[in-house]
Amino acid sequence: MEHTEMTVGDLTDLLSTCDRNAPVRQAMNPFFPMAHRLEQVIQATDETGQPVVYLAEGRDADTQLGHLPPEIAVALAWQAPVQAPPRRPRRTAGGR
16 A cells, blocks of 8 residues: 655645634654654755655754643544543442
């Protein structure tokens, strides 16, 4: 099965429904989900001569913002929803 990549047009379409003033974050590493700030968009040519666009994080120490919010990791299917463990029935007065 061939993997199709997201194109600039696909990304533009997806972003067109978003708040234009919202900051852009990059979700990285499904096994240790982290959020990163994006700083640059660079168009280049890949090893086959085809154009490709890279979204790059910054070089500053605060570029990695920390753990990805759990609801985002769940929405990406990087982790399962976490549910509280079942509660045991409470004991009543008299030891029953």
